[in-house]
Amino acid sequence: MFTKYLLRRLIYVIPTLLITTFVVFSLILLIPGDPVVALLGENATPEKIAQLQEQMGLNKPIIIQYGDWLLNAVQGDLGRSLFTGEPVFDAVIGRLGVTLQLVVISTIISVSFGMLFAVISVYFPNNLLDYLARFVSIVGASFPNFWIAMLLVILFSLHLGWFPSTGFTNITDNPGGFLKTVMLPAISLGAIGIAVITRHLRSSLLEVMESDYVRTAYSKGNSRWKAIFSHGLRNAMLPVVTTIGIGFGNAIGGTVVIETIFAIPGVGQLAVNAILQRDFMILQGVILILIMLVIIINFITDIIYAILDPRIEY
Amino acid sequence: MSIKEVFHRFKQERIAFISFIFLVMLSVVAIFAPFIVPYDPNQQDLVNVLANPSLSHWLGTDNLGKDIFSQVMMGTRTAIQASIFAILIPLFIGVPLGIMAGYIGGLVDDIFMRIIDAIMAIPGILLALGITAALGISLWNAMIAIGIVSIPQFARLARGQTLQIRTEPYVEAAKISGAGPLWTMYKHIIPNILPPILVQASVNISFAVLTETSLSFLGMGAQSPQISWGSMIEQAYSLINLNPWLIVYPGIATALTVMAGNFVGDGLRVAIDPKLKG
Secondary structure, three states: OHHHHHHHHHHHHHHHHHHHHHHHHHHHHHOOOOHHHHHHOOOOOHHHHHHHHHHHOOOOOHHHHHHHHHHHHHOOOOOEOOOOOOEHHHHHHHHHHHHHHHHHHHHHHHHHHHHHHHHHHHHOOOOHHHHHHHHHHHHOOOOOHHHHHHHHHHHHHHHOOOOOOOOOOOOOOOHHHHHHHHHHHHHHHHHHHHHHHHHHHHHHHHHHHOOHHHHHHHHOOOOHHHHHHHHHHHHHHHHHHHHHHHHHHHHHHHHHHHHHHOOOOOHHHHHHHHHHOOOHHHHHHHHHHHHHHHHHHHHHHHHHHHHHOOOOOO | OOHHHHHHHHHHOHHHHHHHHHHHHHHHHHHHHHHHOOOOOOOOOOOOOOOOOOOOOOOOEOOOOOEHHHHHHHHHHHHHHHHHHHHHHHHHOHHHHHHHHHHHOHHHHHHHHHHHHHHHOOOHHHHHHHHHHHHOOOHHHHHHHHHHHHHHHHHHHHHHHHHHHHOOHHHHHHHHOOOOHHHHHHHHHHHHHHHHHHHHHHHHHHHHHHHHHHHHHOOOOOOOOOOOHHHHHHHHHOOOOOOOHHHHHHHHHHHHHHHHHHHHHHHHHHHHOHHHOO
8 A cells, every 4th residue: 555655656756857857957048148158158169169069959959958968867967067077967976965964964953943942832831931932933034044154153163162164074084073064054054944843833733732632631640741742742743744844955955055154065065166167067967966855855755744644545 | 805904904913014114114215225325335435444333334334444334225225126026027927827727727737736846846046046047147137036936936826726716606607697717817816816925925025035145145146336135244254353243234134124024924814814813
């Protein structure tokens, strides 16, 4: 039964893949004028222009161009960097690990703090802590992530000197160093997630706490604390699973800005540098692979949701 | 439900109403900024560099002696412009598409929703970045990109609302009495889906301002001498050792605008549908 459900969801993903890849491909159609000249600059040699024209197959109909491009992409051929000549796929995949580490830590931070604030807020209604949690849930989503990053740098690197303000250490190289370098960027990236999860989980918890089974749990003599933890949270988390998935996607988008501030050599920084160097192929590759990642995460979120919610029939 | 009633209820949502007035004031500042700024925001004054807030420079000056308060005011202009793009482009492209899909229904609607859902899976800032890079880096193109990225949200909402209203008795009655599809959409569907669209428009101000400041921060939006809160923060970052306050002002301006957009959206939602309150 479950395998059948899994298969059906997988088939669902196919149109999403086709449409998003088409969007990424068609970005090149937005380039005004002759894209080859625009990409290579006015001083490009005729050979280089001919080579890129050949590579992009620009004289064919759009749908054929897309088909060719997709076929190559599936085989890991996303073209070559216009700047360094390096294969785009290698450049992006080589930096993906760093970005993934950052995004995973930021998601862990937003989920744990989001849960903490939501539980505190529901456990102490109309208490100072409740107001604080609600304040965080509004403010955390209102400031730009790069601004939060800067405040953290001013406070924790420049004044207190606890964390470095730039750079990145891989978790496999040095776990302690990794934690030190990942902390500030991950918090800045996860701030909006903390806010959104707090708000969503709080309202979901409040609703669940009114339900019959929680009232039953009370009447059996359970404490408020136990009612929240063993009955409330489990059920309230269900709708929040989707929020966490969306937050993961947003965090992936946010790496573009955060990696630039902290000089983290991930794909986000690669994308920004690519734009500054007018290396459209690299930018396209980064966007494509990040979107694939988001689609995979959305798929996993769907599956987790189905496993957690017994009401969903496979 | 009359507009008067909605407005009356909206006025009672205190935070939302204050936020609304704040946004109106920002718009006024945005329109008249070039005429009411106390100083030319790009005018250097090398005698008065990094001045502290004072009566002559309310928020102080930066490392070149440019007046910060004037810069924040000009940044308002950029933020409001981005918001207008982020509302008008989806309003004139996304909403009609959504209404048509919802009205036609069937296979057309299925395909339409697949496309919208797929595009919405793409993180907004990434898509905006890609579009800006393709069109060419400029503030204008960044705003167009923000508008394009907002289209799916509006289209999806318009489609959902249309689906609901399409089967209402009065719409059926109009159809039976011979009203054509265009007339039905214009006379019955558009007026009825407008309130939720308004809520979305207000919430979208937040997305527009955050994305515009992010793009400008990365150098993909406002280009000097254009001023954005994002580029102000970017410049202030290199001066944090000299004066960390320079970061604070544009950041707070951004956050207040984003919050105002969200609060107005929440308040409108409740004013339109009082059952939601609580």
